[in-house]
Amino acid sequence: MSTTYGTFPGSRPRRLRTTPAMRRMVAEHRLHPSDLILPAFVREGAAEPVPISAMPGVVQHTRDTLRKAAVEALEAGVAGIMLFGVPEEAKKDGLGTAGTDPDGILQVAIRDVKAEVGDELVIMSDLCLDEYTDHGHCGVLDADGRVDNDATLERYAEMAQVQADAGVHVVGPSGMMDGQVGVVRDALDQTGHEDVSILAYTAKYASAFYGPFREAVGSSLQGDRKTYQQDPANLRESMRELELDLAEGADMVMVKPALPYLDVLAKVAESVDVPVAAYQISGEYAMVEAAAANGWIDRDRAIMETLTGIKRAGANMILTYWATEVARQL
Ligand code: PBG
Numbered sequence: 001m002s003t004t005y006g007t008f009p010g011s012r013p014r015r016l017r018t019t020p021a022m023r024r025m026v027a028e029h030r031l032h033p034s035d036l037i038l039p040a041f042v043r044e045g046a047a048e049p050v051p052i053s054a055m056p057g058v059v060q061h062t063r064d065t066l067r068k069a070a071v072e073a074l075e076a077g078v079a080g081i082m083l084f085g086v087p088e089e090a091k092k093d094g095l096g097t098a099g100t101d102p103d104g105i106l107q108v109a110i111r112d113v114k115a116e117v118g119d120e121l122v123i124m125s126d127l128c129l130d131e132y133t134d135h136g137h138c139g140v141l142d143a144d145g146r147v148d149n150d151a152t153l154e155r156y157a158e159m160a161q162v163q164a165d166a167g168v169h170v171v172g173p174s175g176m177m178d179g180q181v182g183v184v185r186d187a188l189d190q191t192g193h194e195d196v197s198i199l200a201y202t203a204k205y206a207s208a209f210y211g212p213f214r215e216a217v218g219s220s221l222q223g224d225r226k227t228y229q230q231d232p233a234n235l236r237e238s239m240r241e242l243e244l245d246l247a248e249g250a251d252m253v254m255v256k257p258a259l260p261y262l263d264v265l266a267k268v269a270e271s272v273d274v275p276v277a278a279y280q281i282s283g284e285y286a287m288v289e290a291a292a293a294n295g296w297i298d299r300d301r302a303i304m305e306t307l308t309g310i311k312r313a314g315a316n317m318i319l320t321y322w323a324t325e326v327a328r329q330l
Pocket of ligand 1: 126128129130131138174175209210211212213225280281282283
């Protein structure tokens with residue numbers, strides 16, 4: 001293959017970029033509304049939605065506005081909704097009891113959304129204790145104040161059951177305890193919920209980009225999660241987590257955060273035959289919104305570019321706080 005004819009380039013990739021129609025025709029990846037999942041927060045006892053200052057445009061919903069948000073997402077063509085409960089401060093304790101109360105806020109929210117949209121939207125729930133513990137960790141603590149893996153698994157088993165009883169389609173164990181997928185699968189199967197799927201948080205890194213999420217769920221975490229979430233330096237470790245989650249019964253796997261971990265996402269996506277999700281988290285959202293608010297970047301283009309990059313890296317599903325807005329534009 002010659003690359004030049006005399007002084008002319010023999011190959012001109014620019015020909016396929018000449019018009020919007022040409023670029024559209026040759027695009028290798030396209031976002032579709034059904035790629036998108038909307039994460040949503042619901043606050044117990046709220047009479048009005050409460051804005052989250054670090055996530056402009058995102059709120060802690062009331063039960064009522066959550067139902068409306070679910071309907072709007074559905075009408076825009078979004079595939080699913082991932083629910084997070086924000087309990088009353090007084091209900092937090094060391095064990096995260098509100099997380100396993102059948103009338104806890106997340107279970108109430110699951111029932112509300114199910115009553116509103118039925119099976120039209122895939123209803124998912126965060127299966128983790130940090131929203132419900134007074135210390136803010138994703139598990140229960142031992143006598144030395146360390147997160148106790150196996151005691152936490154017992155709590156997750158109970159959580160899986162109450163969330164499934166409430167009618168959720170998919171649970172998302174996100175606490176990064178060893179063995180969590182297997183324990184949750186067993187708990188679901190033993191309680192007649194064999195059709196409830198597990199979206200495993202397979203590669204979940206100890207990230208600075210979760211910052212705004214702490215405000216979103218009113219978490220009072222002291223310290224960090226580095227003894228259970230992964231070190232950003234590691235890629236091979238994610239392959240090990242992936243093997244374990246698949247062996248334990250994960251139906252779908254997720255990489256989180258998205259943008260700083262596109263290499264992990266690409267490697268996971270080429271290694272598995274189950275659907276792969278990526279979570280564009282709170283700090284990724286905040287970063288774009290903040291730069292755009294300062295006039296430093298073009299907000300809409302930046303949003304589409306990040307989502308297209310995540311899709312190109314191999315995600316079948318993307319959790320993003322922009323899900324409804326983007327789905328409407330597509
Ligand atoms: C755990 C959980 C977190 C997020 C989703 N599930 C917080 C954490 O692990 O520290 C973060 C989501 C986001 O930042 O948007 N319950």
